[in-house]
Amino acid sequence: MTALVGIIMGSTSDWETMRFAAETLEQLGIPHEVEVVSAHRTPDKLFHYAETAQHKGLEVIIAGAGGAAHLPGMTAAKTLVPVLGVPVQSKALNGMDSLLSIVQMPAGIPVGTLAIGKAGAINAALLASAIICNKHVEYRTALENFRTVQTETVLAHADPRGA
Ligand code: RP5
Numbered sequence: 001m002t003a004l005v006g007i008i009m010g011s012t013s014d015w016e017t018m019r020f021a022a023e024t025l026e027q028l029g030i031p032h033e034v035e036v037v038s039a040h041r042t043p044d045k046l047f048h049y050a051e052t053a054q055h056k057g058l059e060v061i062i063a064g065a066g067g068a069a070h071l072p073g074m075t076a077a078k079t080l081v082p083v084l085g086v087p088v089q090s091k092a093l094n095g096m097d098s099l100l101s102i103v104q105m106p107a108g109i110p111v112g113t114l115a116i117g118k119a120g121a122i123n124a125a126l127l128a129s130a131i132i133c134n135k136h137v138e139y140r141t142a143l144e145n146f147r148t149v150q151t152e153t154v155l156a157h158a159d160p161r162g163a
Contacts, residue, residue: 002057003033004136005128008049008075010038010065014088018064020118021086024125028142030132033058039070046071050078059135060128063111064121066090069098072111084127085111086120 005025009018018034025032037046053061061079063072064086072085087098095116103113112127114120126143133140 001031003031004057004059004132005030005032005125006049006053006058006061006081007032007034008037008061008063008071009088010036010040010069010071012036014064014066017088017117017121018062018086020121021062021064021125024122025129028125028129028139028146030125030129030139030142037071037075039065039074040068043074046074047078050075050081053079053081060084060131062086062121062124062128064088064124065102066095066098067092067101069101072102072113073105073109076105076109076111082131083111084124085113086124087113087116089117 007018007021009015022034037049039046058081061075061081061083063075063083065071066088067090069087072083076083085102087095087102089095090097099116102111105111114124129139129143133143
């Protein structure tokens, strides 16, 4: 099935974080693809990926990167496909560097920036799904079910002591 969401990341070391985006899309049954594309190490590949994204059917790109995290911004600069950025938690600065370099885009090229790390990866997938659902209504039920199960789980564990 043609991928609707592309998950890209700057390094294989980002997979530990970005796998949560892939797992969430898997859970929702949203067709997606995963690839390492580095803004710094493989810039030509990044340009090609971004320039061909729309034509091959991608409707959202989730881009995760750490440190001087140029990947989401550079991707967004080369395509009109909406880009969601996930700041990967870096060792040196705990992801503050990643967060600021993704979120502080100058006006003109937007990147929808999520939280640092696992939460951001999961939420990027959920947000991508919500965007996809506007056109592909067949995926809406899965997203609604996700919310319902989440709510029921919280309600069923109201006592934090686990009783
Ligand atoms: C970034 O540099 C990647 O997104 C990664 O988070 C970070 C470190 O990469 P590695 O040195 O682990 O390959 O481009």
